[in-house]
Amino acid sequence: MFDKLESLVNRYEEITNELQEPDVVNDQNRFRNLMKEQNDICPIVETFKEYKAEKTNIEDSLALLEEESDEEMRELAKEELSESKNKVVALEEKLKILLLPKDPNDEKNVIVEIRAGAGGDEAALFAADMYRVYSKYSESNNWKTEIMSINENGIGGIKEIVFMISGRGAYSKLKYESGVHRVQRVPETESQGRIHTSTITVAIMPEAEEVDVEIDMNDCKFDVFRASGNGGQCVNTTDSAVRLTHIPTGIVISCQDEKSQLKNKDKALKVLRSKLYDLEMSKKHDAEAEARRSQVGTGDRSEKIRTYNYPQGRVTDHRIKLTLHKLDSIMNGDIQEIIDSLIAADQAAKLSNMEKSAS
Template sequence: MFDRLEDLLIRYEEIMGELQEPDVANDAARFTKLMKEQSDLTPIVEAYKEYKQCRQNVEDSLVMLDEESDEEMKELAKEELNESKARIEELEKELKILLLPKDPNDDKNVIVEIRGGAGGDEAALFAAEIYRMIAHYAESKRWKVEMISCTENGIGGFKDCSFMVTGQGAYSRLKYESGTHRVQRVPETESGGRIHTSTITVAIMPEAEEVDVDLDMNDCKFDVFRASGNGGQCVNTTDSAVRLTHIPTGIVISCQDEKSQIKNKDKALKVLRAKLYELECAKQHDAEAELRRSQVGTGDRSEKIRTYNFPQGRVTDHRIKLTLHKLDSILGGDLDEIIDSLIAADQAAKLGKMQEN
């Protein structure tokens, strides 16, 4: 591990040197690549430098204890020694986590798809609540939320909806929302007061760049139609909505949120690229099934990940057996405690797998 850390420290210093060269600023692609690499290495290098300083402090304290005769100075040296040893243990753990392989999609924007499952209108109402939960969480992170398409059920629920979240690190945190979400409550439409269980599915897909997916436009068929639903005066009077069919896979995407047909086409293509990229990633995950089993679930939309129980005011994440009694604030977008716990569990699983190997 320390050989690798020394190599990363050397590379970091090389990057800092290259960024000082006058011709680098004129080469936008090279400058961006170096800045990204520097940003990725900075937390590792800072932790490693602190680790080396603590090791030096331990050596200096031991020398002082050996040579110093003054009792007060010896006490100070002991205190410094104990503090440095404790910090070294903390930094070793931090460095192991920082050196874990990073998900290449973590810095990407995401496309979110929410679909009502079992439960009819109640599932659709819950789908709209989960949309608002994710949207509020995204806004708290200063990420941009942009609707792509939405099919409403007439009473405020969503049969399905898809939207884009744009912002640094959006996928790194939102990927943990992918899966089946279950709600247990008495529906407003239920006169008998019985608790119903309904489900919805959430798919979180990283936005795919053109370089990520080889998309042949000859495989794409576009149809235009008149948009329906809310969207301003002109949305229902022009053929601005777009239906994109990808012939080889049979994937169909409808987009009608924008008033411009061109913008709707662009959004539909973004969704298609994300879906094709997800299919490719799924193939790789199947090939690395053993690695996937060692991680906290972050992708299988058939996996029941969380239950929202209204009578008891609790939310339970089944992947890490975490229960929190703050249903209202979680549905209001307060997801950090759950996501932080999932990230910690994922890191622990990966560290355990690495130590086994």
């Protein structure tokens, strides 16, 4: 581990020197790539410097204890020694986590797909609630939310919605949300006060660039139709809505949110690209089944990951056995504690897996 850390320190210094060269400054692509590499390495280098400083403090404190006869100074040295030893242990753990292989998709924007499952109108209402959760969470992170396509049920519910969340690190935080979300509550239409259970499926896909997925346009069939809505101005008078069918996979995407047919076509292609990229990722995950099992959640959309229980005011994430009694704030977009817990559990699982492999 320490050899790797020293090599990263050397690489950081190399990059710093390169960034000062006129040739590099004038080459925007190279300059941008070097800046990204430096930013990626920087937290590791800074933590390693802090680690080495604490190791030096330990040596100094030990030397002082050997040489010093004054009891007050010895007590001070003992305190500093204990403090530095604790910091070294914590920094070692932090360095191990920082050295874990990075998910190449972590910094990407995400395309989120929410579908109502079992529960009819109540499931559609819960889908609308969860769209609000992710929208509010995005706002708190200064991320932008854009609807790609939506199918509403006319009473405030959503049968299916596809939307993009754009912002640095969006995928790194939201990737654990894929799976089945279950709600237990008394619907407003329920006169007997009985608790109903409904489900929705959430899919989180990293936005795929054209370089990630090449789409053969011969494999795509486009149909245009008149956009539907709830009446009045919501209904278009032109055939601007687009239905894209990807023939090899059978994936069908409808986009009608924009008034321009061209913009709807672009959105449909963007969603298709991410869906195809997601399929490729799933294949790779299946090929690395053992590593996949060591991680928190498989990303399998049939996996029940979380329950939102309204009568008890609690939310339970089944993967990490986490229960929080703050349903109201969670449904208002405050999901950071859940995400932080999932990230920590995932990192711990990966560290444990790496240690087993090394032994």
